[in-house]
Amino acid sequence: MNIPHVRRPGSAPSRKRGPAARLSAAFLAGAAAAALVAMPSTPSSALSQNDPTASRPWPVREAGVERYFEQVRDNPARLRDFLRSMPKGGDLHTHLSGAVPTESLIAFAADDGLCIDRTTFKAVAAPCPSGARPAQEAISDHDFRQKVIRAWSMEDFKDTSGESGHDHFFAAFSKFKAVTGAHRGRLLAEVTKVAAANHQSYVEPLFTPQSPALVGLADSVEWNPDLPRMRAFLLADARMKRIIQAAKEETDSELAEHRAALGCGTANAQPACEVKVRFDFQVGRTYDPKYVFTELLAGFELAEHDPRYVGVNLVQAEDHPLGLRDYRLHMRMIRYLRSVYHAAHVTLHAGELTERLVPRQDLRFHIRDAVETAQAERIGHGVDVMYEDRPQQLLRTMARRHVVVEAPLTSNCQILEVCGPEHPLRRYLAVRVPVALSTDDQGVSRVDITHEYQRATRVHGLTYRQLRDSARTSLEHAFIQGRSLWRSPGDHRPTWACATSDPRTGHLTPICRSLLLASPKAALQWQYETDLAAFEAHYTARAE
Structure with missing residues (x-):
C-alpha cells in the first residue's frame, strides 16, 4: 500500500532473543559498525519448502517442533503463543506511517x-x-x-x-497524515517495538524523505520522455545534490529521535534497539511522469550516497488511472535508472489488482513488466499472477531468478477481497518462487506479523517448515548489505566459511567470524539461526 506524502499540482489525493549460542557484545558491535559499509550482495536464497534436505543447514530437532506445531495448529490461542515466540526474520514490506499502531x-x-x-x-x-x-x-x-x-x-x-474495503483503507492515510508527517523517528520506534515483540530482527520501512523539496524540483522542469536528458535537466544544478544532503541530515535526526525514544545506548535500552533497520525509498505512482521520475531519480541517487537507503519502490493504488496509464513508462524509467546506478535494489508493488478494480487487459502484464522490464528483485502482493499472459512461464521465470513475493495476506483480503484459496500463495510455493510473509500496513490493518503467520497456517495450510523458510527468505532477500550465510540461492546450507561452525553451541571458526563481521546480512542470518535453535529445542522438549 502507499503512504501519501505531498500532493502534486493537479493530482488526485492518494491515499527477546533466545539464550543459546549468542554472539558476543564485541562481535555485535563490530557487525553494527560494518552495517554502515555498503557492500555488494550475493544472489538471494529461494524458499526450499519442497526440498526437505535443503532447509537443514545444521542438525536441529525439527521433528519434535513440527510435532508440537501440528498439536496446536487447530488451537488459536496456543498456536499464536507458539508463532509469536518463533523467530520470524524481517518484514520486507512495511510502510512506515501505515505500520504504527x-x-x-x-x-x-x-x-x-x-x-x-x-x-x-x-x-x-x-x-x-x-x-x-x-x-x-x-x-x-x-x-x-x-x-x-x-x-x-x-x-x-x-x-x-x-x-469498499479498498477505499476505506486508502482513505485512512490522509486522515492521520498530520500526525505521521512529523517525528518520523518516533514512528520508527513504534514499528521496531512491534517487531521486537514479535521476534523479528529486521525491518525495511518505506517512506519518502524530502518529498516537498522533490515536488518543488519537479515543478521547475518540463517533462521530457528522453530519460537521459530528463535526468540531466534534474542534475544540471546543485538542487538535487542539496536535497540528497538534506535527506541524509533528516535521517540522522530521525534516527537520533528513534534511539532516544527507545533509550538505546543506556541502561534502560528497550529490546527494539536490537532490531536492524534499512530504508526503501517510496515513490508515488499516481502523479504526472515528471514527478514520478524526479522521485525515482532521488531514490537511486540517495542509495549511492547513504547506505541506510537500500531500495526503491513504487507505491500507491495500482488501479489509480494515472498508475494504470503510465505503468509501462514507470517500468522503463526504473530500467534506465538501474543502468546508471548500482547501489539501489528494486522492489515493486505489482499485481495488487483484481477484475473488480480494473479491466482484464490491465491484469495481463504488471507482474511480468516489473520482473522483466524493471528487473525487480522482489514484488509486493503479486495477487493477480494467474491472470497474467503465460502465467506458468512467468512463475518459472520468477523461481529461476529468485524473485521474492512479499505476501501480506490480511491486506490482500481487506483491500482486494482475495482471501483463502483464491490467493495465489500456494501456487507460488508449489513452483518454488520464494515467499516472505509481510504486514504491508499493520497499523491500518490491525495486525502484526504473528497474525500473518497464523493466517498462513490456519487459512492457507502452511507447514512449520514453510513458515520457517519464509523467515529465512525474509533475511536472505533483505536488501541489507553483505554476503549471505548460505552457499547459493535456493540452498539453505551454510557457505563453506561457516560450514564447520555451529549456531547451536556458538562455536565460530575464525573464517566464519570474519564473514559475520564483514557482512551485516550474514550476521543477521547467523543470529536468526542461533535464536531458531533455541526456539526449536524449547518446543521439542514440550512435545516430548
Whole structure:
C-alpha cells in the first residue's frame, strides 16, 4: 500500500532473543559498525519448502517442533503463543506511517496538540476549527476514541454500498497524515517495538524523505520522455545534490529521535534497539511522469550516497488511472535508472489488482513488466499472477531468478477481497518462487506479523517448515548489505566459511567470524539461526 506524502499540482489525493549460542557484545558491535559499509550482495536464497534436505543447514530437532506445531495448529490461542515466540526474520514490506499502531498515532496527535474533525476524522492543526475536537479527547472519551480508531484503520470495517474495503483503507492515510508527517523517528520506534515483540530482527520501512523539496524540483522542469536528458535537466544544478544532503541530515535526526525514544545506548535500552533497520525509498505512482521520475531519480541517487537507503519502490493504488496509464513508462524509467546506478535494489508493488478494480487487459502484464522490464528483485502482493499472459512461464521465470513475493495476506483480503484459496500463495510455493510473509500496513490493518503467520497456517495450510523458510527468505532477500550465510540461492546450507561452525553451541571458526563481521546480512542470518535453535529445542522438549 502507499503512504501519501505531498500532493502534486493537479493530482488526485492518494491515499527477546533466545539464550543459546549468542554472539558476543564485541562481535555485535563490530557487525553494527560494518552495517554502515555498503557492500555488494550475493544472489538471494529461494524458499526450499519442497526440498526437505535443503532447509537443514545444521542438525536441529525439527521433528519434535513440527510435532508440537501440528498439536496446536487447530488451537488459536496456543498456536499464536507458539508463532509469536518463533523467530520470524524481517518484514520486507512495511510502510512506515501505515505500520504504527493506531493507538500510538492518537497519543502522538494529542502530544502535538492536534485536533480531529468530528465528521471526517481528519487530524488538523490547532486551534481547532468548527466541528473539530482536541485529539486529547480521543484519549479520555472512549466513544470518540473508538470512532477515530475505526476511521484510521480497518477496525470493525464492513463493506457498504458507499465504501469498499479498498477505499476505506486508502482513505485512512490522509486522515492521520498530520500526525505521521512529523517525528518520523518516533514512528520508527513504534514499528521496531512491534517487531521486537514479535521476534523479528529486521525491518525495511518505506517512506519518502524530502518529498516537498522533490515536488518543488519537479515543478521547475518540463517533462521530457528522453530519460537521459530528463535526468540531466534534474542534475544540471546543485538542487538535487542539496536535497540528497538534506535527506541524509533528516535521517540522522530521525534516527537520533528513534534511539532516544527507545533509550538505546543506556541502561534502560528497550529490546527494539536490537532490531536492524534499512530504508526503501517510496515513490508515488499516481502523479504526472515528471514527478514520478524526479522521485525515482532521488531514490537511486540517495542509495549511492547513504547506505541506510537500500531500495526503491513504487507505491500507491495500482488501479489509480494515472498508475494504470503510465505503468509501462514507470517500468522503463526504473530500467534506465538501474543502468546508471548500482547501489539501489528494486522492489515493486505489482499485481495488487483484481477484475473488480480494473479491466482484464490491465491484469495481463504488471507482474511480468516489473520482473522483466524493471528487473525487480522482489514484488509486493503479486495477487493477480494467474491472470497474467503465460502465467506458468512467468512463475518459472520468477523461481529461476529468485524473485521474492512479499505476501501480506490480511491486506490482500481487506483491500482486494482475495482471501483463502483464491490467493495465489500456494501456487507460488508449489513452483518454488520464494515467499516472505509481510504486514504491508499493520497499523491500518490491525495486525502484526504473528497474525500473518497464523493466517498462513490456519487459512492457507502452511507447514512449520514453510513458515520457517519464509523467515529465512525474509533475511536472505533483505536488501541489507553483505554476503549471505548460505552457499547459493535456493540452498539453505551454510557457505563453506561457516560450514564447520555451529549456531547451536556458538562455536565460530575464525573464517566464519570474519564473514559475520564483514557482512551485516550474514550476521543477521547467523543470529536468526542461533535464536531458531533455541526456539526449536524449547518446543521439542514440550512435545516430548
